[in-house]
Amino acid sequence: PTAPPVVFHYIPWFGSAAYYGMDPYKFMFECRDKYGDVFTFILLGRRMTVALGPKGNNLSLGGKVSHVSAEDAYTHLTTPVFGKGVVYDCPNDMLMQQKKFIKHGLTTEALQSYAELMPAECQEYFAKELKLSKQNPGPKTVDVLHMMAQLIVLTASRTLQGKEIRDNLSVRFAKLLEDLDKGFTPLNMMFPNLPLPSYRRRDAAQKEMSDFYMSIMAKRRTGEHDHENDMIQALQGSVYRNGTPLTDRDVAHMMIALLMAGQHTSSATSSWFLLHLAHDQDIQQRLYQEQVDNFGNPDGTFRPMTFEDTKKLPIMDSCIRETLRLHAPIHSILRKVLQPIVVPQSLAAPSENVSYVIPKGHIIVAAPGVSQMDPKIWEKAGSWNPLRWLVDGGIAKTANEQYQAGEKVDYGFGAVSKGTESPYQPFGAGRHRCVGEQFAYLQLTLVIGEIVRNFKLTAAQKAIPETNYQTMIVLPLDPKINLEARV
Ligand code: HEM
Numbered sequence: 329p330t331a332p333p334v335v336f337h338y339i340p341w342f343g344s345a346a347y348y349g350m351d352p353y354k355f356m357f358e359c360r361d362k363y364g365d366v367f368t369f370i371l372l373g374r375r376m377t378v379a380l381g382p383k384g385n386n387l388s389l390g391g392k393v394s395h396v397s398a399e400d401a402y403t404h405l406t407t408p409v410f411g412k413g414v415v416y417d418c419p420n421d422m423l424m425q426q427k428k429f430i431k432h433g434l435t436t437e438a439l440q441s442y443a444e445l446m447p448a449e450c451q452e453y454f455a456k457e458l459k460l461s462k463q464n465p466g467p468k469t470v471d472v473l474h475m476m477a478q479l480i481v482l483t484a485s486r487t488l489q490g491k492e493i494r495d496n497l498s499v500r501f502a503k504l505l506e507d508l509d510k511g512f513t514p515l516n517m518m519f520p521n522l523p524l525p526s527y528r529r530r531d532a533a534q535k536e537m538s539d540f541y542m543s544i545m546a547k548r549r550t551g552e553h554d555h556e557n558d559m560i561q562a563l564q565g566s567v568y569r570n571g572t573p574l575t576d577r578d579v580a581h582m583m584i585a586l587l588m589a590g591q592h593t594s595s596a597t598s599s600w601f602l603l604h605l606a607h608d609q610d611i612q613q614r615l616y617q618e619q620v621d622n623f624g625n626p627d628g629t630f631r632p633m634t635f636e637d638t639k640k641l642p643i644m645d646s647c648i649r650e651t652l653r654l655h656a657p658i659h660s661i662l663r664k665v666l667q668p669i670v671v672p673q674s675l676a677a678p679s680e681n682v683s684y685v686i687p688k689g690h691i692i693v694a695a696p697g698v699s700q701m702d703p704k705i706w707e708k709a710g711s712w713n714p715l716r717w718l719v720d721g722g723i724a725k726t727a728n729e730q731y732q733a734g735e736k737v738d739y740g741f742g743a744v745s746k747g748t749e750s751p752y753q754p755f756g757a758g759r760h761r762c763v764g765e766q767f768a769y770l771q772l773t774l775v776i777g778e779i780v781r782n783f784k785l786t787a788a789q790k791a792i793p794e795t796n797y798q799t800m801i802v803l804p805l806d807p808k809i810n811l812e813a814r815v
Contacts, residue, residue: 329670329685332377335359335369343370349514352659352797356380356698365675366684372518377665377686378693383675385699386749388663388692389758393420398760400664401691404520405800408530409512409588411538411581420759425568426582427763433562434763439770440635441557442487446771447632449482450778458811460783465813469788472602472807476595479775481505484590488767489583490558492544501540505587507533512588512800534584541580559586586764592801593657594768598776599804600655601647603792604712606785606809611647611714616780618643623781630781638773646717648772652754653700654712657801661694661756696753697802705751712792783811 337343348355348371356378359367365380379387388396399416407417415423457478460466481502485494493501511530521527545564563579574582605612618641623630638644669692671684686692703709707716755762762768779785788808796805 329683331687332366332368332684333363335367337370341373345371356695366671375690376693377690380698382699382749382751385694385696388694395667395669396663397666398663401662405517409508410585411534414578414581415585429563429566430763433559438557443635445486446483446774447778449486450775453479460813462813462815465815467810467812469808469810472809473599476598480591480595483771483775488559490560504533504537537584538580541583542576545576590764594771596657596801596803597651598772599807601651602809603804603807606787607792614643619777619781638770642718644773646714649717650712650714655802656697656700656754659697659802663692665690665692699751784814786810
């Protein structure tokens with residue numbers, strides 16, 4: 329067996345960094361045409377082996393802990409930002425338990441209370457920041473990514489993060505978040521520690537934010553605060569199987585991790601969603617009508633959505649799914665190869681008689697976005713068509729619903745489940761699969777629902793914007809839409 333083919337490049341150490349960095353999907357689709365589903369490219373001295381397609385995704389996402397390591401691939405980027413002792417700065421088995429603690433915090437009761445809290449945050453934002461109302465309907469052109477970053481942090485901080493975080497958002501917290509963000513870039517991934525101001529600010533912000541969570545927990549112990557159903561409350565008191573409790577510092581660092589994990593993924597997704605709505609009046613009308621049919625009062629107002637309600641909206645659900653298909657926020661999922669991985673021959677080179685082994689030390693890359701946009705799998709793969717998900721007016725079960733129903737399909741803690749072989753995996757698969765899917769769906773449904781109820785969206789640009797791949801998350805480049813209050 330041989331190592332996978334290496335993508336041709338001119339400059340030895342630099343390799344394909346420029347092409348991959350500029351447009352990873354274009355790069356991967358082109359390489360697939362030339363080299364097949366499995367190939368290696370050089371990225372600033374690192375050997376990155378991409379394994380494409382559902383079977384390729386399965387090689388890394390369904391890989392054994394003894395063969396692939398997420399912590400070795402991510403810790404340089406994430407530990408300075410989240411803090412020590414949790415997520416990728418601890419053995420995998422501890423992360424698996426931390427994820428269980430988080431899941432236990434996302435109870436139906438908690439999610440229900442979040443559903444009640446989010447719309448008020450949106451209404452306040454519409455009135456104070458957008459300054460649009462029935463009396464002053466606009467239209468107004470907005471930077472949709474900026475707007476959604478704000479609405480996502482407002483609604484997440486008021487609910488999951490806790491009241492104290494929300495209360496401090498405009499004071500100090502937003503600045504800390506910005507400094508942390510600037511330490512969460514591809515540059516940081518490649519060079520974890522450079523003597524640059526942005527790195528110093530990242531470290532200072534991590535410490536201050538962590539201390540802030542600690543002070544919240546200390547104050548709460550004195551009984552002064554009403555802590556509702558937030559995640560700080562849920563995590564405190566969690567104990568690992570071996571009897572070791574989570575410390576306040578661990579909780580603080582997990583809270584930062586959750587903040588970072590949810591913020592950009594959900595603001596990117598909702599921005600793309602709104603951009604498509606602005607360019608597709610038919611779908612926008614259907615989405616609005618779904619709100620009217622389910623929640624409209626005779627006087628033109630709307631009743632609030634409950635958590636249960638949010639799960640019964642086929643148009644909304646299919647829009648979110650389709651947006652995640654076409655704009656999966658995470659384009660490359662990475663693992664360090666700890667032991668050589670044998671590539672099934674069918675995947676390596678169906679026509680030739682060779683079999684590949686991915687050597688130890690390589691980074692194996694899964695790119696679910698490639699199979700999610702593969703014209704061989706999806707009809708009109710490149711166009712945003714939410715209706716493709718609807719069958720007989722209903723919608724197929726989400727992976728999350730399958731998990732909730734106890735059908736062990738996609739979540740697979742520890743297990744190599746069939747779910748790791750799917751062509752649609754915006755939330756990943758296998759042991760590292762997202763624990764935030766349910767929260768993300770709730771937040772997207774409520775926030776977008778609130779926007780669609782209140783505003784008519786129209787295009788402010790000729791076409792859907794290009795993609796910016798310069799950050800860790802797949803973002804729209806300079807995205808604008810027009811908002812006009814519905815009267
Ligand atoms: C893991 C996507 C929202 C918390 C992941 C992974 C993906 C993903 C692809 C797998 C990463 C890997 O295998 O290396 C998304 C998308 C989101 C979203 C598309 C929104 C649209 C959230 C939210 C939270 C969250 C809101 C927290 C409340 C996590 C956590 C992990 C994870 C804790 C586990 C990491 C691991 O086990 O290594 N997410 N996520 N995510 N996500 Fe999300």
